[in-house]
Amino acid sequence: MEAQSEPAVVELRIPCRPEYVGVARLALLGVASRMKFSYDQVEDVRLAVGEACTTSVEWATKNNRADTDIVVRSSIADTKLTVDIIDSSGERREVSDDQDNENEPESLGALLITLLVDEVTVTPLNGGTHVKMVKYAG
Amino acid sequence: MEAQSEPAVVELRIPCRPEYVGVARLALLGVASRMKFSYDQVEDVRLAVGEACTTSVEWATKNNRADTDIVVRSSIADTKLTVDIIDSSGERREVSDDQDNENEPESLGALLITLLVDEVTVTPLNGGTHVKMVKYAG
Amino acid sequence: MNFSIDTYNMESGVPVIKLTGEVDVYTAPQLKQQMIGMLEAGANQILIDLTEVEYFDSTALGVLIGGLKRMRERDGNLSLICPNPRIRRVFEITGLDKIFDIYNSADEAKIAIQLVP
Amino acid sequence: MNFSIDTYNMESGVPVIKLTGEVDVYTAPQLKQQMIGMLEAGANQILIDLTEVEYFDSTALGVLIGGLKRMRERDGNLSLICPNPRIRRVFEITGLDKIFDIYNSADEAKIAIQLVP
Ligand SMILES: Nc1ncnc2c1ncn2[C@@H]1O[C@H](COP(=O)(O)OP(=O)(O)O)[C@@H](O)[C@H]1O
Ligand SMILES: Nc1ncnc2c1ncn2[C@@H]1O[C@H](COP(=O)(O)OP(=O)(O)O)[C@@H](O)[C@H]1O
Numbered sequence: 001m002e003a004q005s006e007p008a009v010v011e012l013r014i015p016c017r018p019e020y021v022g023v024a025r026l027a028l029l030g031v032a033s034r035m036k037f038s039y040d041q042v043e044d045v046r047l048a049v050g051e052a053c054t055t056s057v058e059w060a061t062k063n064n065r066a067d068t069d070i071v072v073r074s075s076i077a078d079t080k081l082t083v084d085i086i087d088s089s090g091e092r093r094e095v096s097d098d099q100d101n102e103n104e105p106e107s108l109g110a111l112l113i114t115l116l117v118d119e120v121t122v123t124p125l126n127g128g129t130h131v132k133m134v135k136y137a138g
Numbered sequence: 139m140e141a142q143s144e145p146a147v148v149e150l151r152i153p154c155r156p157e158y159v160g161v162a163r164l165a166l167l168g169v170a171s172r173m174k175f176s177y178d179q180v181e182d183v184r185l186a187v188g189e190a191c192t193t194s195v196e197w198a199t200k201n202n203r204a205d206t207d208i209v210v211r212s213s214i215a216d217t218k219l220t221v222d223i224i225d226s227s228g229e230r231r232e233v234s235d236d237q238d239n240e241n242e243p244e245s246l247g248a249l250l251i252t253l254l255v256d257e258v259t260v261t262p263l264n265g266g267t268h269v270k271m272v273k274y275a276g
Numbered sequence: 277m278n279f280s281i282d283t284y285n286m287e288s289g290v291p292v293i294k295l296t297g298e299v300d301v302y303t304a305p306q307l308k309q310q311m312i313g314m315l316e317a318g319a320n321q322i323l324i325d326l327t328e329v330e331y332f333d334s335t336a337l338g339v340l341i342g343g344l345k346r347m348r349e350r351d352g353n354l355s356l357i358c359p360n361p362r363i364r365r366v367f368e369i370t371g372l373d374k375i376f377d378i379y380n381s382a383d384e385a386k387i388a389i390q391l392v393p
Numbered sequence: 394m395n396f397s398i399d400t401y402n403m404e405s406g407v408p409v410i411k412l413t414g415e416v417d418v419y420t421a422p423q424l425k426q427q428m429i430g431m432l433e434a435g436a437n438q439i440l441i442d443l444t445e446v447e448y449f450d451s452t453a454l455g456v457l458i459g460g461l462k463r464m465r466e467r468d469g470n471l472s473l474i475c476p477n478p479r480i481r482r483v484f485e486i487t488g489l490d491k492i493f494d495i496y497n498s499a500d501e502a503k504i505a506i507q508l509v510p
Pocket of ligand 2 (some may be wrong): 245246247334335336337338339341342370371372375
């Protein structure tokens with residue numbers, strides 16, 4: 001056990017569809033603005049979580065999994081916010097690049113997430129993906 | 139079975155503490171503004187859900203249950219939003235009125251909820267309370 | 277956190293509490309503390325400026341009602357500046373607009389308060 | 394839903410798409426449709442006004458990039474009006490501010506576009 005208090009947890013479950021990504025962004029705006037983040041950092045968190053959910057939605061659409069959910073779990077410690085984004089959007093398998101590359105998901109979104117938060121890991125799950133991001137305040 | 143599609147469900151779990159009520163309000167703002175509500179109706183939903191969560195927080199404080207959670211579940215149908223607010227704040231038992239009545243929870247909050255949504259029911263649960271509110275769009 | 281509280285005195289000496297952002301179960305205790313301070317300092321007129329408030333819940337209303345009662349006990353008053361119709365609506369639907377003197381601007385409040393003996 | 398899309402022509406005839414609110418995975422397809430319509434109508438200059446945009450994600454960036462490519466293919470251009478630093482930042486951190494011509498106001502864009510032969 002660490003000598004720190006348990007982080008508070010806020011958990012949100014939304015349908016894995018484009019119209020609900022905004023709900024996750026607003027909830028994270030609420031979470032982050034109650035922490036010691038600057039205005040810009042709050043914005044970073046909102047954007048990063050929006051991008052992660054958007055990627056989940058894009059894969060769900062591709063894999064015919066739009067009836068699944070995304071779970072967005074925020075663990076709020078003193079100066080550290082950890083957000084776990086867990087989808088059931090199926091495997092993130094790149095198809096061969098023979099189509100209009102505008103329809104490729106991920107690249108720009110993934111770039112943005114990397115730039116906006118301090119740590120990010122992407123782990124395949126059974127039937128989906130777990131994105132973990134960490135942002136430090138101050 | 140009714141001839142309507144399943145409502146979409148957005149579920150939020152927050153710590154039953156004052157600083158998280160704002161997260162629930164923001165999430166509901168997101169949910170309601172994606173429905174066919176007027177600007178004023180969105181505001182009504184935000185306020186009503188805020189009041190319900192506030193009452194949960196007040197009882198949790200009173201009953202020493204600030205370590206519990208509130209679950210806020212929104213069921214989104216075409217023109218009908220149902221929000222279930224479920225706490226584990228213990229029994230809502232009025233103590234005898236011998237103290238400064240400013241510390242009484244509920245009355246103003248309950249009045250507001252009644253005025254702001256179309257239907258509201260309050261049901262004691264094992265160890266908490268279930269508030270169900272319905273708001274119709276249009 | 278989207279809340280701040282500022283105080284200043286009008287030329288007439290009436291203290292003003294200016295609130296910004298969300299006044300709710302989390303932040304209303306700060307308003308209460310500020311009001312208690314002014315009451316203890318002997319104020320018999322207090323003006324609460326809600327112009328920049330974007331959310332006002334029953335906890336905040338309860339704090340204002342408590343303040344009003346104490347001010348009335350000493351034959352004073354607690355009045356509000358509230359031009360925002362969305363916030364004003366909370367007072368209207370609860371009937372509290374009939375209990376509080378509510379003004380549309382600091383200027384309007386200033387004139388009205390000076391007219392009171 | 395906090396999104397709207399308006400179109401108008403500048404005096405010079407250059408079509409402008411003015412976006413308001415949140416441009417994201419949900420709303421960006423509307424921007425794409427609008428842009429495709431203008432491309433099909435033969436536009437070789439398009440101006441996208443982001444002044445009133447409060448959220449702009451990678452999906453929206455992707456739509457702009459796609460539009461810019463098609464405009465460049467016909468020796469045209471797709472430029473942006475973006476005075477809001479928060480939105481501009483999204484272009485800056487992705488390096489896209491070097492790909493797009495970004496102006497601070499409609500007037501600034503008008504002058505710059507007229508100077509181009
Ligand atoms: N920083 C960049 N500069 C220039 N072009 C880029 C950049 N990032 C991505 N692109 C191009 O933009 C297009 C769309 O990007 P992509 O990341 O696939 O967006 P989306 O997530 O919307 O599919 C692709 O053709 C890609 O090559
Ligand atoms: N509509 C009203 N008009 C006048 N006084 C009211 C009204 N509603 C409540 N009160 C009084 O305001 C005080 C605080 O109200 P209450 O509902 O208990 O607020 P809280 O939820 O903050 O405890 C109580 O003394 C109550 O009698």
